[in-house]
Amino acid sequence: MKIAVTGLNAIDSPGPGVPVIRSIKDAKDFKGEIIGLSYDSLDPGLYIEKLTSKSYLIPYPSSGLEYFLERLLAIHKIEKLDFIIPTLDSELYAFIKIQDKLLEAGIKLFLPTFEQLEIRSKDKLFNFCTKQGIKVPKNILATNISNLHSIQNNFSYPVVLKGIFYEAYIVNNFDEAVVAFNKLKQKWGFPIIVQEYIKGDEFNVVGLGDGTGKTIGAVVMRKLYITDKGKGWSGVTILDKTLLGVSNKFILTSKWKSGLELEFIKSAATGEYFLLEINPRFPAWVYLAPNAGQNLPWALVKLGMDEKVTSFSNYEIGKMFVRCAWDLITDMKVFEKISTTGELKL
């Protein structure tokens, strides 16, 4: 079996490609090869030895879906891919749009629907959760700077400004809000989400839904170390039935099909959990899940290949991850090869 995986950007705000690949390669019954798909010739995952059999550069979907599909089919012609796992939020819409064409060519995927993506999008999550009785921080959507004036009527500073796909800033006053608004607008477009800031500890859940409402698996992690970008640099698996319950409820009501990550914060003031975000793909810490007993990326592949998958019933508590900054040494010839030919075999 040949599986292509995107998101090899294992940088300080890491894509999930490398941990997804490591998870699949750890599966005892996986017999096959991994092909890396990368948007940047400096993506660190390209340079990790024995991670992929071969890697290819692909164009950003924003450069045109036709061109994007053409490149994937050209790679397929060489590699005879069986399956693709897109791991980045920003490419999911494109993959959903072209999935029928990929399937016609013999490549399977296991993706959420457009409707499912919409339900959990940052600008719609509040309404969905409120209907489901899931606690979420108050938020307003800003599409121009004048919207920021309403912050003081709805919240008290500090508040969080979030881009529609990525990035968030905690701001303490109107001037800081304007700066963050402009940064997010330029990078991610509109709307910008202005959210109530809740102080507390962060908890995340990685899960997998089979598309019928069933949860195949879910693992709860508490962040132990958080970077200045808000990324968990270390975490530990815990057992929290409340968080598992909310995750199961979301997967059930949305009939979620694919991997996902739910981000929670436990209010230091009240002890209540608030759901901050639902990401429509596995998180960069997903490698913790197979090591705690739930190989969710491999289960996703099996679901996508129409194999029978039994739900996981539990996982090991107290399994930790500690992320590591580790310099890979390579040669200019290697960089030249991926930059000029768009292909690399280490």
Next chain:
Amino acid sequence: MSKIHLIENLAVSDSGFLFLHTTGETFTLNKTGSEIVRMLRSRKSKEEILKFFTENYIVDTNTIEKDFEELVAQLKFYSLVTEK
């Protein structure tokens, strides 16, 4: 007489490292503290614990009782024990 009980989801290692399964919180105890916590896990009463220390260590009852109460107060603060 009330009895101190460690909560269920608390893992206690031999080195005195406590890990709370439900929240991921961790705590480190010194040798005396870890001995007391291990005895609480074995459902020993305060009197039994104090007796053990005065019989096995060079320590008077007042000192070990003060240490015991201080530790229990901290364990209560972090909701790691209940008193029944």
